[in-house]
Amino acid sequence: MNKELIIDSFDQQYQPVFSSKSLGWNGIKAARYFLSPGHVSKKQGLPVHLLLLYLGEPSMIVQMGSTSTSNIFIKKGEHAFVPAGSWLEGNWSMDADFLFLNFDPTFMRALLEASDVEANRIELLSHSFLPDQYSEQLGRMLLREIHSSGFNTRLYAESLATTLALHLLRYYSTLQKGERSVTRGLSKTQLRQTLEYVHEYYAQDLSVAELAVAANVSPSHFARLFKRTIGMAPHEYLIACRIECAKKLLLTEDISIHEIASQCGFADQSHLTRHFQRMVGVTPGELRKDRRNVLRLGRNVQDIEGTSILHSFK
Secondary structure, three states: OOOOOOOOOOOHHHOOOEEOHHHOOOOEEEEEEEEOOEEEEEOOOOOOEEEEEEOOOOEEEEEEOOOOEEEEEEOOOEEEEEOOOOOEEEEEOOOEEEEEEEEOHHHHHHHHHHOOOOHHHOOEOOEEEEEOHHHHHHHHHHHHHHHHOOOOHHHHHHHHHHHHHHHHHHHOEOOOHHHOOOOOOOOHHHHHHHHHHHHHHOOOOOOHHHHHHHHOOOHHHHHHHHHHHHOOOHHHHHHHHHHHHHHHHHHHOOOOHHHHHHHOOOOOHHHHHHHHHHHHOOOHHHHHHOHHHHHHOOOOHHHHHHOOOOOOOO
16 A cells, blocks of 8 residues: 555645645655545555644544544644544534654654663554644744755654654654663764765765664664753754855855855855854854954854864864
């Protein structure tokens, strides 16, 4: 069965308005549907874990599960979760706005295995629509990544997906506190291999999976280990490397800021300017005008947490 389809029994009128299908995200697929009144039925068992985030106005739906039928009043921001293997049937009499998030079961199992938890001992639990600000926030952040279709969305989206999946495993499963393991960060060798890879390929659209291969760890576990080791998420460190590249070119080359943005891995000049001003405190143009006083401007990436991150392993 094709796991790329959100609900493969939807007819043609329920094609997604926005979808991550073409963006190459690993472990998760996301799609937003604007649904006219209708019905959905999936009784063969879902091939994926399905998180439904409701984004519309308050509405009443009829949810028919494998054991019961209920009328549910749902509000904006509430979500429901249907584990793989479960069946789903429901209808709604008003226009509805849903974000569908598919999690590949192998992705969820890898998260458990990376945490030294036996996957066959854990069961994800279905639940009807309820408020969860954390799930809503992460879901909306993933939706923005679909809308942006900008550079480097894959790495950021996969980090968000991992965080959301861990949240579901922690709070919506049979996982007991005693079964959760405390993991350490990356080893010195793993960190060195990762940073060397980033330094060489930071101008490309790197994914969590690529960085995990460089570190020789599970992709589902990598982002958490990386942040625990250096205090920065992978996408944050990647942006910091690109900022250092831009600084160097601004101070040593007479090429346009647009070309600098391209060479350093930013989507465009505005993308560079936004992050540059946030991290350095001035715009690229202002830095170039004030080369003589560059030493007083902002912190370099190597100053973060008092550790020479960018240069320690060169």
